[in-house]
Amino acid sequence: MYVYFDMKKEVVPVCKIEIVDKAKVNLAKKAIKNENLIMNTAAMFKLLGDPTRLKIILALIKSELCVCDLSAAIDSTISAVSHQLRLLRNARLVKYRKEGKMVYYSIEDQHIGELISVAQEHLQEND
Numbered sequence: 561m562y563v564y565f566d567m568k569k570e571v572v573p574v575c576k577i578e579i580v581d582k583a584k585v586n587l588a589k590k591a592i593k594n595e596n597l598i599m600n601t602a603a604m605f606k607l608l609g610d611p612t613r614l615k616i617i618l619a620l621i622k623s624e625l626c627v628c629d630l631s632a633a634i635d636s637t638i639s640a641v642s643h644q645l646r647l648l649r650n651a652r653l654v655k656y657r658k659e660g661k662m663v664y665y666s667i668e669d670q671h672i673g674e675l676i677s678v679a680q681e682h683l684q685e686n687d
Contacts, residue, residue, distance in 0.1 A: 621673040624666040
């Protein structure tokens with residue numbers, strides 16, 4: 561039996577043979593083949609991992625808002641919200657439209673809201 565040590569310094573058993581089911585291994589490899597997609601997905605989750613950015617997204621799921629309204633909704637400064645919006649815009653998680661001197665933000669598409677909704681539903685099921 562092979563063993564390795566995890567971060568808690570516990571001995572954890574691992575497989576004695578290297579590949580048990582080649583078909584399953586090939587299927588798993590196929591699922592992780594697109595390195596660019598994996599990197600972009602990880603970057604998106606990293607952006608959503610920040611509480612301020614997540615609050616912004618959650619507020620924008622409900623309705624289109626300007627920076628001032630977002631700032632009031634999430635109880636943050638206009639400067640901080642603007643900075644976070646720039647990051648979210650660059651990642652194509654939010655979009656904006658101008659109406660005269662006003663700029664209104666909304667989520668890029670419904671997939672963002674669905675992603676967060678599924679994650680929150682999962683967390684609530686485990687409570």
